Each structure stands twice: as C-alpha cells, then as structure tokens.
Amino acid sequence: xxxxxxxxxxxxxxxxxxxxxxxxxxxxxxxxxxxxxxxxxxxxxxxxxxxxxxxxxxxxxxxxxxxxxxxxxxxxxxxxxxxxxxxxxxxxxxxxxxxxxxxxxxxxxxxxxxxxxxxxxxxxxxxxxxxxxxxxxxxxxxxxxxxxxxxxxxxxxxxxxxxxxxxxxxxxxxxxxxxxxxxxxxxxxxxxxxxxxxxxxxxxxxxxxxxxxxxxxxxxxxxxxxxxxxxxxxxxxxxxxxxxxxxxxxxxxxxxxxxxxxxxxxxxxxxxxxxxxxxxxxxxxxxxxxxxxxxxxx
Numbered sequence: 001x002x003x004x005x006x007x008x009x010x011x012x013x014x015x016x017x018x019x020x021x022x023x024x025x026x027x028x029x030x031x032x033x034x035x036x037x038x039x040x041x042x043x044x045x046x047x048x049x050x051x052x053x054x055x056x057x058x059x060x061x062x063x064x065x066x067x068x069x070x071x072x073x074x075x076x077x078x079x080x081x082x083x084x085x086x087x088x089x090x091x092x093x094x095x096x097x098x099x100x101x102x103x104x105x106x107x108x109x110x111x112x113x114x115x116x117x118x119x120x121x122x123x124x125x126x127x128x129x130x131x132x133x134x135x136x137x138x139x140x141x142x143x144x145x146x147x148x149x150x151x152x153x154x155x156x157x158x159x160x161x162x163x164x165x166x167x168x169x170x171x172x173x174x175x176x177x178x179x180x181x182x183x184x185x186x187x188x189x190x191x192x193x194x195x196x197x198x199x200x201x202x203x204x205x206x207x208x209x210x211x212x213x214x215x216x217x218x219x220x221x222x223x224x225x226x227x228x229x230x231x232x233x234x235x236x237x238x239x240x241x242x243x244x245x246x247x248x249x250x251x252x253x254x255x256x257x258x259x260x261x262x263x264x265x266x267x268x269x270x271x272x273x274x275x276x277x278x279x280x281x282x283x284x285x286x287x288x289x290x291x292x293x294x295x296x297x298x
Contacts, residue, residue, distance in 0.1 A: 070113035074098035089223030119146025128155030139167025214287025226259035
C-alpha cells in the first residue's frame with residue numbers, strides 16, 4: 001500500500017481548545033466547519049457531472065451502478081442506494097456493497113476495510129459496462145481499491161469519491177471526485193465534514209442521474225406508485241399539479257393505470273388510454289418527457 005499524507009487525519013488549528021469551551025461555543029465551531037462543505041462540493045461539480053454522464057450511459061445500455069465503501073463511507077453508500085427505489089421507482093440498478101455486509105451497518109466489523117481480497121470478491125457482481133464507484137475518505141481504503149481494480153479488470157467504468165484530492169489511486173480511475181474538506185473538528189473523525197461532503201455528492205449524483213433517466217417530470221416524483229391510501233392521495237396531488245386537471249380526473253386515470261403514476265401522467269397529458277401510455281413508456285425506458293414527445297410526433 002502506497003503511503004501518503006491524509007488531509008482528514010491532520011489536527012485542525014481552529015479547534016485545538018475545543019474540549020475547554022462551553023457547549024454553545026463547541027456547537028458554533030462545528031457549525032462553522034460544516035459551513036465550508038458546500039463550497040468544497042461546488043468545486044468538484046465538473047467531476048460529478050462526468051460521473052453522472054458515465055452512469056446514464058451505463059444504465060441506458062442495461063448496466064448497473066455499484067457503490068463500494070467501508071465504515072461511514074459504506075453506510076452512506078447503502079443509504080443512498082436504498083432510497084432510490086421508493087423515491088424513483090428504480091430497482092436493482094444502483095447497488096451498494098458495504099465492507100463486512102449488513103452486520104457492519106450498525107457496528108464496526110474489525111479488519112474488513114483493510115481486506116483487499118474482500119473487495120475483489122464483492123466486485124464479482126460487477127459486469128462489463130457497469131460503473132463502479134469507490135467511496136473512501138482516505139482515498140486509499142484497501143477494500144475499495146481491491147473492488148475498483150477488480151471492476152476495471154472486467155471492463156467496468158470506475159470512479160472514486162474521496163476527501164484526499166492527491167491520493168495516487170485517483171489516477172487509476174476514470175473520474176476522481178477529490179473533496180478538499182481538510183482536517184476535522186476531531187482529528188480523523190471522518191463521519192463529520194468528510195461524511196457530510198460525501199453525502200452531498202451522493203445526493204447530487206444519484207438525484208441528477210434519476211432526473212437524466214426520466215424518473216421525474218419537472219420537479220415532481222412521478223415514479224412512485226400507489227401502494228397504499230396515503231401514497232395514493234399524494235400521487236393524485238402530484239398528477240393535479242403536473243396536469244392542471246381536477247382530482248377526480250386524476251384519480252380515475254391513476255386507477256386505470258393500475259396505480260402507476262407515470263402511466264397515468266402520460267395518459268392524461270398525451271390523451272391516450274393507459275395501455276398506449278404503458279407501451280410508449282416501455283419504449284422510452286420509463287422517461288415521461290420522451291414518451292410524450294413520441295406521442296406528439298406520432
């Protein structure tokens with residue numbers, strides 16, 4: 001393993017006396033450090049955009065996006081992947097691999113982050129044309145490095161999200177999102193600024209990916225299906241906002257669509273039966289605007 005200085009492990013000169021301060025001053029210090037994170041994330045948006053474009057290309061070709069992480073990074077990866085199906089109706093296309101498996105989500109599992117071979121084994125699920133995204137605050141976690149190298153070996157596209165802009169492993173991947181978050185309030189506690197920055201990048205990446213994949217219409221969540229009465233009422237409201245039509249019309253369309261919001265929306269705006277809306281959505285891989293364009297140009 002190549003050694004390199006880790007920015008997140010340094011001592012923060014602004015918090016040297018943090019353990020002597022009253023509660024409110026500690027909170028102010030933490031808050032002032034946290035306030036630097038959005039600017040750091042803003043500086044790497046071109047790299048995030050490159051990763052989004054790689055992922056869009058992969059998903060449209062039938063591939064998948066894989067996250068690999070350990071500790072806080074792995075837990076953030078699992079959280080991001082888990083929230084996409086209920087929010088955007090996309091299942092099994094963005095998957096997270098956390099070093100140590102489910103048991104490592106609630107408590108630390110000794111040694112897994114240093115296990116290169118475990119990373120390689122977890123990457124057996126990656127195929128040619130998939131996108132493998134390693135997440136490591138240090139930029140050199142052996143589990144993540146092992147997974148990314150194994151993914152690259154089978155023809156996958158690779159990316160690294162780190163808080164070490166100068167990690168040598170950034171040169172091994174196609175996209176390195178190097179976040180210069182600097183030393184933490186408590187040295188080495190990368191669940192803080194590094195974790196916050198990583199969460200913001202993952203939020204931005206996966207949300208933009210879903211938008212580009214047509215899983216929204218305007219800024220509305222139209223890929224959620226009516227699985228219960230509470231969701232049904234919410235979806236009727238979404239349909240009324242998207243179409244300008246009355247609630248009864250939208251509720252009827254949702255029923256005819258079998259609770260599928262996108263089908264109901266295309267049916268209403270395209271003025272076609274639910275069966276036709278379903279067919280054109282299948283042709284456009286679920287993209288609402290593209291489906292409507294096809295209907296209008298037919």
